[in-house]
Amino acid sequence: DAGVIQSPRHEVTEMGQEVTLRCKPISGHDYLFWYRQTMMRGLELLIYFNNNVPIDDSGMPEDRFSAKMPNASFSTLKIQPSEPRDSAVYFCASSGLALGDTQYFGPGTRLTVL
Amino acid sequence: SQKIEQNSEALNIQEGKTATLTCNYTNYSPAYLQWYRQDPGRGPVFLLLIRENEKEKRKERLKVTFDTTLKQSLFHITASQPADSATYLCALDRGSTLGRLYFGRGTQLTVWP
Numbered sequence: 001d002a003g004v005i006q007s008p009r010h011e012v013t014e015m016g017q018e019v020t021l022r023c024k025p026i027s028g029h030d031y032l033f034w035y036r037q038t039m040m041r042g043l044e045l046l047i048y049f050n051n052n053v054p055i056d057d058s059g060m061p062e063d064r065f066s067a068k069m070p071n072a073s074f075s076t077l078k079i080q081p082s083e084p085r086d087s088a089v090y091f092c093a094s095s096g097l098a099l100g101d102t103q104y105f106g107p108g109t110r111l112t113v114l
Numbered sequence: 115s116q117k118i119e120q121n122s123e124a125l126n127i128q129e130g131k132t133a134t135l136t137c138n139y140t141n142y143s144p145a146y147l148q149w150y151r152q153d154p155g156r157g158p159v160f161l162l163l164i165r166e167n168e169k170e171k172r173k174e175r176l177k178v179t180f181d182t183t184l185k186q187s188l189f190h191i192t193a194s195q196p197a198d199s200a201t202y203l204c205a206l207d208r209g210s211t212l213g214r215l216y217f218g219r220g221t222q223l224t225v226w227p
Contacts, residue, residue, distance in 0.1 A: 045215060045216075103160065103215065107157055
């Protein structure tokens with residue numbers, strides 16, 4: 001298996017632009033997680049899905065952030081409009097049937113908003 | 115909410131020594147505690163999981179302990195090597211449908227020759 005795939009790996013954009021991050025989880029995994037990592041705040045859970053349904057989005061910072069999972073093999077995290085404080089590394093992770101199972105992380109997308 | 119503290123931001127030790135990293139938590143006790151390794155520019159990679167009813171878990175040169183009375187987990191790397199240099203994160207969940215995984219800020223370990 002190729003593991004969790006994220007794209008793009010790097011994104012540089014200007015304030016106010018829309019940004020879309022993409023994730024392909026490991027085949028057969030039922031849970032998908034979106035995290036954000038910064039030096040100041042560490043690794044924060046933004047939202048997670050179970051069987052394509054959002055379960056907990058309380059970590060989403062504000063309405064500018066939205067996430068979708070249209071099918072079991074694809075998810076997007078969208079920021080519109082983007083702001084400089086959104087600059088961070090965004091990770092997608094997936095895990096198996098039981099919550100608390102090992103999470104497998106993708107390589108991350110480094111986002112820079114100018 | 116759960117608060118997790120890892121003993122220090124950075125730990126420097128000499129090759130061959132045992133590295134000991136600490137993870138302390140407050141509030142409720144987790145059903146699981148996990149340790150991950152993160153290398154620069156990469157996502158965290160799972161290392162070990164220990165359950166609340168387990169005192170100790172080993173995997174090769176790695177050992178994790180879990181003391182629910184002290185609300186603390188210790189992560190040991192014996193016979194450390196420069197290749198062990200990385201950031202190590204502890205993570206807690208409740209094993210419930212709430213499902214959030216809470217991560218500590220991590221401890222950056224450097225093993226020098």
